[in-house]
Amino acid sequence: MSLGACLGLAGVAGLLGIERRAFLQAMLSRPLVAAPLLGLVLGWPIAMELVILGAGLELFFLVGVDLGAAHADHELIATCGCAASAATLIHSGAPPTASFAVATLLFLPLGKIGILCETASDRFNACCLPRLSDSRPVRSQLMANLFGIWIPFLGAAVAALAASFVSARWLVPLSARLSHRWIVSLDFVWGLFLVIAAAAALRALPRPHALPFLVAAILLSVSMIALREGWL
């Protein structure tokens, strides 16, 4: 993968990091949107593939929310890692579902590590606060508000860059040597991730609502298969 593509991935990831917290909060940084946007750096076909990855990650991180000073899992940093890795693998010719499985297995924990980025950002912002003794014009003092965009930018950009580097350097050569057995196993792992993400999403919702929908989901999936196989 070219240096330009790597820098493009890092740049888009960084901007999404800013959008998540420091500016706008328009949900562009949600996995459902962020994954295809990162894929777009490598082309429209990869962006279309990464929509499925984004959908799975969106369900996995559905109900996490920052309340007050308490930080939830950093879904964007996890998405940047997974999407950058999957995009690099698919770009090199690896099968999409196996790429998604490898990317989520390796880079999903970035969601927990990303909390450190949030904590670092909080501490940095506390250091930049204007002091009572500050004699500069108030307009200059208030511009310190914008210093807070840097750590979210760097956190997401570094995650995307590191995942892309690791994938290009080690995972792409490895994927070329995978046997059929491993590819099938990884396909199952990706299917498993989607199932677990859906279970986690449904489970995270208020209990009285979940069970009727669970029963409906089972009936719907059986009906879908029966329709597909021509039994209905």
Add this chain to the structure above:
Amino acid sequence: MRRRRFEPMDGVGALSRGTLARVFWRSLFILASFNPRDMQALGFTFALFPGLRKLYPDPTALETAVRRHLYCRFNCHPYAAAAILGGTLHHEERIARGEEPPERANEFKQALMGPLAAVGDGFFWLSLRPAVGAIGAALALVWSIWAMLAFILFFNFVHLLLRSRYLIIGYHLGDRVLSTLSLTRLPAFRSRLRLLAALGAATAAAYVTATLPVRETGPWGDLVFAWVAFGAAWALLAWGRSSYFVFYALALVTVGAGALFFP
């Protein structure tokens, strides 16, 4: 002439639409400098500044007004904070005219930030976003990129409409903003949105279990695998395990089984 749905209070109106637009633009950066000490105080004052500059042409009075907010701890949901921004400008306009004491603005902020944070968090973060996210994820499995666009457009239509209206309502109504906002009955929509979220998550569960990207065991074998995995995940999550643990534990079992049984 366009008829307003509410009557402005207390003769405010010194700030032009351009100034309010600049305040709205700056309010998008309200969380940029969030920190555990003052929370959003710096971001709030940064957003307020264009309005304060118009209300206090004297540099000394402006500095006093800015410092009044800069060192007052503030924390609220970023969208709902627009109502408090507007209401604070309402009070600052009356303070600038000498009709209210200077501490009135901070009293207003401190009184409203808790209730509006609860409303904002409960509606936007815990209801609207999961509902739109779950439905978007379910549709994305079928409609691909169009579902993503629908998710963004729908969420931001609601988000930007409410955020801008909160600022204007807060500026014109001041203390009456909370009673006016309560008329929108946002909490009443929460249960319906959570139902939608459950619908989206269940539809996604049905779709992924029915269309598992594996063709090794046939459609019914894949379905059994998917629902056994779903049941195992549900049980582990009910047992208190994190979703990360559930994924890695079941992935290990799957890969191990694959190594043993797949050709």
